[in-house]
Amino acid sequence: SQTIHQWPATLVQPVGSPLSLECTVEGTSNPNLYWYRQAAGRGLQLLFYSIGIDQISSEVPQNLSASRPQDRQFILSSKKLLLSDSGFYLCAWSKDREYGYTFGSGTRLTVV
C-alpha cells in the first residue's frame, strides 16, 4: 500500500532563517506531488505541484521554492522566512487524474 511521510511535525523558526520541509511517498511510482499551506482557521492554498522529476509549477509568487530531486521526494524550501510564512504545510500525492489526494500529516510552522 502507498504511504506518505512528511517531516518535521512542528517547527519554530526565527524570521530570516532558512526552511526545508521534506515529503516522501512510498509504494508507488511517478506520483503527482503537491504542497499546500493552510493559515490558522483558513482554507487550503496550493503552493507548488509536480508531475515529475524537475517538473515543478508554482501557483503563488512568494519567497518559497520547491524541488523534486527524486521521483517520490518533494522538498519545500525558503532562504529567508517571513512572519507571514507561518502556517500548516501539507504535502499531498495523487496517482493520476482519477484519484483524490492523500495528504501527509503536515508540518506546523511558526515563524517568530
Place this chain on the structure above:
Amino acid sequence: GENVEQHPSTLSVQEGDSAVIKCTYSDSASNYFPWYKQELGKRPQLIIDIRSNVGEKKDQRIAVTLNKTAKHFSLHITETQPEDSAVYFCAARSTGTASKLTFGTGTRLQVML
C-alpha cells in the same frame, strides 16, 4: 482557472439531525469532486468523492449529489454524531496536467449534544 465556492462557513446541528454543505464550481470541464474532512490539528482526509458521470453517491450516512448543469454539488450527512464535528472541504478537479484540486473555503460543522 477553477473557482470553488462553499457554503455555509459554519454549521451547527443537533445530534441526529442532518447536515448539508453546498459547493459551486466555475469550470464546466471539471470532472471529479472529492470531499475532505479535517479534524482539529489533523490532515484532511477523503471521505467521499463523485465523478462527473454520476449524479449521486452514498456511503452509509454520507452522500454527495452533483448537478452538472448548475455546476454545484452537495454533501449530505444524516443522523449526525458528535464525531462528525470537523471542518469539511469540497474540491473540484479540472482536466489538464497535474490534476490539481481547487478547494472550497471550508465549512466548520459542530454537532451539539
